[in-house]
Amino acid sequence: MAGSKELITGGDLRRMIAGAYNKFLLEHEGINQLNVFPVPDGDTGTNMLLTLGAVARAVAEAPERGIGSLSKRAADSAIMGARGNSGVILAQIFRGLARGLLGKDQAGSAEVGKAFQYGVLYAYRAVAKPVEGTILTVAKGIAKGTRRAVREGLPFYDILDQAIQAGESELARTPELLPALKAAGVVDAGGRGLIVFLRGCLEGLGGVYAGPEADVDRTLRSIVPTVDFEIARPYCTEFIIKSHNISQAEARRKLESQGDSLVVAEGSDVLKIHIHTDHPGAVLESALTWGTLHQIKIDNMADQHRSVLEEPVQGKTKVAVVSVAGGEGITDIMKQLGAAIVIAGGQSMNPAVEDFVDAIHSGIADQYIILPNNNNIVLAAAQVKKLVGERAEVVPTVNIPQGLAALIAFAPEKSLAENVAAMNSRLSTVQSGAVTMAVRDCMVGDCQVAAGSYIGVADHEVVVFAETAGETLVQLLQHMIRPEHEVVSLYYGADLTWEQAHDIVAQLTSKLGPVAVELYFGGQPHYHFLVSLE
Amino acid sequence: MANIQVVIDSTANVSAEILNHYPNLHVVPLKVLLGKQEWPEDELPPERLFELVAQSGIYPTTSQPSIGDFLALFEQLAGQEIIVITLAGALSGTAQGARAAAQMLGSRSIHILDSGTTAVGMIRLAQTALKLAERGKTAAEIVPQLERMAKGMHTLFVPRTLEYLHKGGRIGGAAALFGAILQIKPVLCLVEGQVQVLDKVRTHPKALARMLDELKQYPRLQHIGLVQNDAMAEAEALSRQIRELYPYTAFSITNIGAVLGAHLGPGIVGLVFQEEV
Numbered sequence: 177m178a179g180s181k182e183l184i185t186g187g188d189l190r191r192m193i194a195g196a197y198n199k200f201l202l203e204h205e206g207i208n209q210l211n212v213f214p215v216p217d218g219d220t221g222t223n224m225l226l227t228l229g230a231v232a233r234a235v236a237e238a239p240e241r242g243i244g245s246l247s248k249r250a251a252d253s254a255i256m257g258a259r260g261n262s263g264v265i266l267a268q269i270f271r272g273l274a275r276g277l278l279g280k281d282q283a284g285s286a287e288v289g290k291a292f293q294y295g296v297l298y299a300y301r302a303v304a305k306p307v308e309g310t311i312l313t314v315a316k317g318i319a320k321g322t323r324r325a326v327r328e329g330l331p332f333y334d335i336l337d338q339a340i341q342a343g344e345s346e347l348a349r350t351p352e353l354l355p356a357l358k359a360a361g362v363v364d365a366g367g368r369g370l371i372v373f374l375r376g377c378l379e380g381l382g383g384v385y386a387g388p389e390a391d392v393d394r395t396l397r398s399i400v401p402t403v404d405f406e407i408a409r410p411y412c413t414e415f416i417i418k419s420h421n422i423s424q425a426e427a428r429r430k431l432e433s434q435g436d437s438l439v440v441a442e443g444s445d446v447l448k449i450h451i452h453t454d455h456p457g458a459v460l461e462s463a464l465t466w467g468t469l470h471q472i473k474i475d476n477m478a479d480q481h482r483s484v485l486e487e488p489v490q491g492k493t494k495v496a497v498v499s500v501a502g503g504e505g506i507t508d509i510m511k512q513l514g515a516a517i518v519i520a521g522g523q524s525m526n527p528a529v530e531d532f533v534d535a536i537h538s539g540i541a542d543q544y545i546i547l548p549n550n551n552n553i554v555l556a557a558a559q560v561k562k563l564v565g566e567r568a569e570v571v572p573t574v575n576i577p578q579g580l581a582a583l584i585a586f587a588p589e590k591s592l593a594e595n596v597a598a599m600n601s602r603l604s605t606v607q608s609g610a611v612t613m614a615v616r617d618c619m620v621g622d623c624q625v626a627a628g629s630y631i632g633v634a635d636h637e638v639v640v641f642a643e644t645a646g647e648t649l650v651q652l653l654q655h656m657i658r659p660e661h662e663v664v665s666l667y668y669g670a671d672l673t674w675e676q677a678h679d680i681v682a683q684l685t686s687k688l689g690p691v692a693v694e695l696y697f698g699g700q701p702h703y704h705f706l707v708s709l710e
Numbered sequence: 711m712a713n714i715q716v717v718i719d720s721t722a723n724v725s726a727e728i729l730n731h732y733p734n735l736h737v738v739p740l741k742v743l744l745g746k747q748e749w750p751e752d753e754l755p756p757e758r759l760f761e762l763v764a765q766s767g768i769y770p771t772t773s774q775p776s777i778g779d780f781l782a783l784f785e786q787l788a789g790q791e792i793i794v795i796t797l798a799g800a801l802s803g804t805a806q807g808a809r810a811a812a813q814m815l816g817s818r819s820i821h822i823l824d825s826g827t828t829a830v831g832m833i834r835l836a837q838t839a840l841k842l843a844e845r846g847k848t849a850a851e852i853v854p855q856l857e858r859m860a861k862g863m864h865t866l867f868v869p870r871t872l873e874y875l876h877k878g879g880r881i882g883g884a885a886a887l888f889g890a891i892l893q894i895k896p897v898l899c900l901v902e903g904q905v906q907v908l909d910k911v912r913t914h915p916k917a918l919a920r921m922l923d924e925l926k927q928y929p930r931l932q933h934i935g936l937v938q939n940d941a942m943a944e945a946e947a948l949s950r951q952i953r954e955l956y957p958y959t960a961f962s963i964t965n966i967g968a969v970l971g972a973h974l975g976p977g978i979v980g981l982v983f984q985e986e987v
Contacts, residue, residue, distance in 0.1 A: 513894075
């Protein structure tokens, strides 16, 4: 096929994008495996796949025929569909392409080559502090290869081929540039993703790929103005029990069978109950025998859900917080602290730029504060800010404890600027850690730790490991705690029951000295405990 | 010329010493109710109140002085200029009661001043009024000065528990905090007499530190009053920091009375400070 293409058309671009998407469907898992960090984190392969999926969908539906207008369409959808840092960078490359092909019906190979170079430039600009040894290094290599091939007057197919070769040799260098890659024995996942992308383009262009039109699964998108709920248990029931004659554990045991999303929290002399049930009456009947009931609140969540969908502009506020969380316990806590919208996502599932934009378009407030609550979502949040301008500000929280600390400072009656300042000032007041299971072998200090061991993470570094979640938590806290810490908040994840978490914490308190330890239901996936020290 | 009489309500928790020192200073008590029992505030030390709450499990309520209480005092002081200084009108109907009594008497020589604060803040206003009166100022001259002074008065407090505020229904803007899953410690303040949340933090020591930070926003102060109840250790630690920061500013530590105790609970630490006017 080489040399057969001198003019690139809109149709070629369509086939390239479909080819790239198809290639990603096959290879994204392999890219996910290139995770440096042995924790279940935002998966680069999945993020790029989903970002490309948004592009493939938009381009497949687009009526445009010219390469210029079609690439604009691709860029717009990539920006909205971008997930994770790698998705955001990929979207920038599409933007560059669109910029280079602006107004063209078809383009010569040199023009497309230049457009790719624009893309690399945009990608660089999107990252606040570009680091070598990442996707950017590979992108630069690709740009260099492209430039050379364009100068030699090669046909586009060969330009792409050369670009891939240049990119691959840079990719091979990434472990030399970033010690973390070398230690893990992998190349950069985002860079690898870029190569896969170009290979897919090449296959699509050359017709090597002959699959059906990409069938893009939309169901992965999930913006959650109300928490996902079982419609079979529609009544969100909350109340407080005073003068109770029942322990927290006992109450939990008795209520567990009556619904889901159960939270039994102990306050000073009170128990606070939250449950989603199909029989609120039965729940209240049993609770009546344990003490006096107060502040009883029963909502049909189907109504809430409907009202969110149908009439979002009710009691518009000045400033609203859009936060991100995985796990319904964390989601509930964030809502109680004043987050108006909690987008489902986080460690293992990074929301798309579009999810944030949708949240902002819900129109519930004049201005918005975005809390990404994850390192790998910060860049997407920054893109949102670029798209919506002064309607939103980002408080760049990189983990859930930071997100909660920032939310505590949120005061809806204050201005956007006052809130952003107050919330930013809290980020440094909290130290964050987590207990999880290693998803692959790794080194902790000089020790080899096998996949499946429990590991404790502090400040994005694996610092301890042990046989059990409880022992790991003890070691992690002993590693992290300082005399100035006053409270340790533990949020237990979906992999633990309340009893398990409670038992672990009961054994913990004697080992930590004079600090308050509070245990909350987080419900987050993968992480047995999220830890916050203040 | 006629003496000027100053009337304050019992939430000022004025000491016997000050009362003896100023024969022209009078106190009208609010009332504390626990179950079916009722006490005038000045006859129920807050420690005793908290004991009774612990024994009975009943939370106290309070009521303003009756109009009759004001009428009786006003009649006793008839013929003289009277300045009445009450606690914040948004917290209690005391100012309203005093106004109603003055209207019933048709007297033009009774002046009612809503302090917008309480506790030591009211004592500061009363002392200023009495001193100005000694210097021969008339009520018409004194009241506007007190009003200016009241505007420069700031009231902050950190409760150890939100239970009492919640029970008493005076929780205002802090309502949203009660019943939340995550334990939050608010720093509360009075804004135009109403309880509002100044800030929210995670621990009690941080709340006290935040209150101190707020104080630091005001470099020129006439007086700093630290108030406390059943929290002397915390109050003393805080007072050392304040005195270091403001070595030349008048400073006092006082206790709060049973009415504020009934709404704020044991373990309260607060600041009532007064800007230079």
